[in-house]
Amino acid sequence: DAKTTQPPSMDCAEGRAANLPCNHSTISGNEYVYWYRQIHSQGPQYIIHGLKNNETNEMASLIITEDRKSSTLILPHATLRDTAVYYCIVGGTSYGKLTFGQGTILTVHP
Amino acid sequence: EAQVTQNPRYLITVTGKKLTVTCSQNMNHEYMSWYRQDPGLGLRQIYYSMNVEVTDKGDVPEGYKVSRKEKRNFPLILESPSPNQTSLYFCASSLFGQGSYGYTFGSGTRLTVV
Numbered sequence: 153d154a155k156t157t158q159p160p161s162m163d164c165a166e167g168r169a170a171n172l173p174c175n176h177s178t179i180s181g182n183e184y185v186y187w188y189r190q191i192h193s194q195g196p197q198y199i200i201h202g203l204k205n206n207e208t209n210e211m212a213s214l215i216i217t218e219d220r221k222s223s224t225l226i227l228p229h230a231t232l233r234d235t236a237v238y239y240c241i242v243g244g245t246s247y248g249k250l251t252f253g254q255g256t257i258l259t260v261h262p
Numbered sequence: 263e264a265q266v267t268q269n270p271r272y273l274i275t276v277t278g279k280k281l282t283v284t285c286s287q288n289m290n291h292e293y294m295s296w297y298r299q300d301p302g303l304g305l306r307q308i309y310y311s312m313n314v315e316v317t318d319k320g321d322v323p324e325g326y327k328v329s330r331k332e333k334r335n336f337p338l339i340l341e342s343p344s345p346n347q348t349s350l351y352f353c354a355s356s357l358f359g360q361g362s363y364g365y366t367f368g369s370g371t372r373l374t375v376v
Contacts, residue, residue: 186364195266195352195367196305250295250354250365251321252305 156240161257164234170227172256174240177221183243185216187225189236190255196239199225230260264289268353268368275343275375283338283371285353291366293356294336295320296328298349299370305352311336343375 157175164170176185184203188196200207200214202223207214213226227234239255266287275281287294295310297320307320311330325347327339336355340347353368 188364193299193350193370193372195354195369196365198364198366201364250307252297254304 155251156242156253158238158240158253158256160254161259164227164230164258164260166232166260166262167229170225170230170234170258170260172225172227172238172240172258173222174225175222176240176242179220179242185214185220185223186241186243187212187214188239188241188252189234190239191233191236196252199238230258232260232262234258235260264366266353266355266366266368268351268371270371271369272372273374275373277344277375278342281340281343281373283340283351283353283373285336285338285368286334287336287353287355287366288334289355289357289366290333291355291357292333294330295354295365296326296336296338297352297354298322298347299352300349308338308351340373343373345375347373348375349373 184201186201187199190196200209200212202214202216216223237255237257239252269284292313296308297305299305306322308322308326309320309328311317314330314333317328330336351371354365356365
């Protein structure tokens with residue numbers, strides 16, 4: 153599976169959009185980009201995933217560059233409850249390994 | 263409610279005393295997996311199972327065993343726990359592996375081995 157690079161931490165004001173970047177320059181053509189988040193020590197929560205096209209669901213939007221070497225997770229109106237560690241993961245067409253990196257600690261403040 | 267259930271949530275045990283952490287999912291998922299999470303090391307995969315009677319090692323399988331006799335259950339067995347297995351453990355399940363589906367994680371089991 154390809155590796156990902158994320159900033160260790162980011163801040164965001166409540167009500168504003170949070171844009172979390174992820175670099176995955178070694179991604180292969182059949183690998184998906186997944187985003188999860190973990191609040192405190194709870195189980196990671198799936199947010200969104202995509203292959204080539206931009207995706208949107210009730211939680212977030214995922215923007216994947218045309219060359220697929222990077223992506224951005226967008227939380228359109230961040231709330232205090234969005235404070236968490238956000239993980240960008242690449243992989244998935246084969247069964248098995250789901251490799252988490254260190255993620256980005258997003259802090260949303262009032 | 264669709265969920266992955268782990269038990270117990272907290273466990274303190276002594277070195278060498280065999281223990282089992284249970285994991286059950288009610289979503290008819292083929293794929294299940296175990297992870298441990300340690301400060302500075304992130305989440306690391308221990309074992310995974312693609313379906314009943316099919317299991318394989320992840321990144322850190324030493325000291326652990328698993329079994330998949332039924333689709334819904336995937337217990338993690340520590341036959342002789344040691345202090346370095348003190349960790350936060352998560353079970354996860356998915357339909358057809360990660361593929362084009364996301365994983366559902368359990369709430370975690372915090373294990374302390376003294």
